[in-house]
Amino acid sequence: MSGPKVLILIGLALTVLGVVWLASPQTFPKLFSWFGRLPGDIRIHNENASVFIPLTSMIVVSVALSLLFRLFK
Structure with a gap:
């Protein structure tokens, strides 16, 4: 495409x-x-800072986009 x-x-x-x-x-x-609250998404809250790393959510997005692009290829 x-x-x-x-x-x-x-x-x-x-x-x-x-x-x-x-x-x-x-x-x-x-x-x-549900996005950002899947098992494997990392949330670290501290009194001075917070860090959010959506590992599992991004894997789900990547698989969905890969399937979508393969479908239209």
């Missing part, structure tokens, strides 16, 4: 995501409330 086609697909996906977000502002955040 060539570069312009990928950019068009990403743009369309973002547009659809934005329309869904605007159509249901109360329910949309609940759909992704």
Whole structure:
């Protein structure tokens, strides 16, 4: 798949995501409330700082994007 086609697909996906977000502002955040709270995501809270490393969440995103790109390839 060539570069312009990928950019068009990403743009369309973002547009659809934005329309869904605007159509249901109360329910949309609940759909992704699991993101960043999966087992394997690292949260370190200290009195002076906090660190968040979403390892498992990023693996899930990577697998989903890989499957999506393979589907459209």
